[in-house]
Amino acid sequence: MKKWYAVIGDPISQSMSPSMHDEWFENNELQATYIPVHVKEENLEDAVLSLKTLGCSGWNVTVPHKSSIIQYLDEIDSFAQQMNAVNTVEVLPNGLLRGSNTDGPGFVRSLEELYEVRCKESKVLIIGAGGAARGIGYALHKAGYGPITFTNRTLDKARQLCTEIPEAKALTIAEAEQSLSTYRLIIQTTSVGMNFAQKGMPLNPENIADGTVVADIIYNPLKTEFLIEAEKRGAFILNGTGMFVHQGALAFEKWTGIRPNTEEMNEKITDTLGGTYVNR
Structure with a gap:
């Protein structure tokens, strides 16, 4: 049947x-x-x-x-x-x-599929304080990343997330902008830049250091303005297709016991959205 x-x-x-x-x-x-x-x-x-x-x-x-x-x-x-x-x-x-x-673990898998563990045991900045930020922050902590910092336009929301993750702290957007160069991994989890409906960036990327891994969980567009500016500063970038594919793959594993081919699916979805799968 x-x-x-x-x-x-x-x-x-x-x-x-x-x-x-x-x-x-x-x-x-x-x-x-x-x-x-x-x-x-x-x-x-x-x-x-x-x-x-x-x-x-x-x-x-x-x-x-x-x-x-x-x-x-x-x-x-x-x-x-x-x-x-x-x-x-x-x-x-x-x-x-x-x-x-599987959302947070899906992000971790997508990160490590491209960049292995180059960001482990390094400072992490998460932009945003919604459900995605919460899940990703918790999954990263469980996987050995951090210490983790949250920044959000409403600082109280960022502070609330810090009560759930050991050693996490919260910064204002202005404070985060000043300290961007100290982070090896920066993750954008807000809706800013999605489908070009909300133009702009969640913060000023000027101080992103060369070699930083910068992720944006949006995948339409495939490369947000934030990722474009980060790449100009020598960052390694990661969009949201990998997180989407891996959260689905983890569900597929739970149902069937089979780990599906995520790399081919990443390529297919990227092509469907009108891009070229580089993501590095």
Whole structure:
């Protein structure tokens, strides 16, 4: 019997996950498919029950359901519990639903796929204080990166994240701009620059040092203004395609036990978005 998987969210039509997972199923000769399901917030409980009743083998969760879905699951792993967010649901053999979060670990994998461990045990600056910053910061800390600094236009939000990660600290944007040269890894997690809808940069990149790894988790456009300016200063750059691919790959592993080919998928998605996969 052919298995099926899904991604739920609102909106959902823009998701590239179905084509990505379907290709992995085909490449690994698995009889399975993956579909997008549009779920409004008020219908989430019914949707979870329906997915389970109709035999869905697992699903991904995107905005705005990552936190609200937790109440309808039987268990969540420690990382999802720390993040208070789930992006992957497994249907266990006994029928129970287990949630996990692969966003932060997906970023770490994408970073190490390109740059191995050159930034480990080095100072990290994370720009932003939302869910992505939280997940990435926690995953980096668990993987041996840091100390970690958060900077955000609302300093109190950055300070709140510091209570969750040992030895983390918070800086104002102005303070971070002055100290950029001291960081080996800088990660931009805000929406500034996405789809060209919000032009500009989250901070002034003037003091980025040559050889710094600078990441922006946005992948449309493939190279934001922030990455362009960082590259001009001799930085090694990383866009958001790798994080997107690796968070999906980790979900695929949980469902199938197979680690899919992420490099080929990175290349394909980059080509689909109209770029050339260099990412270095």
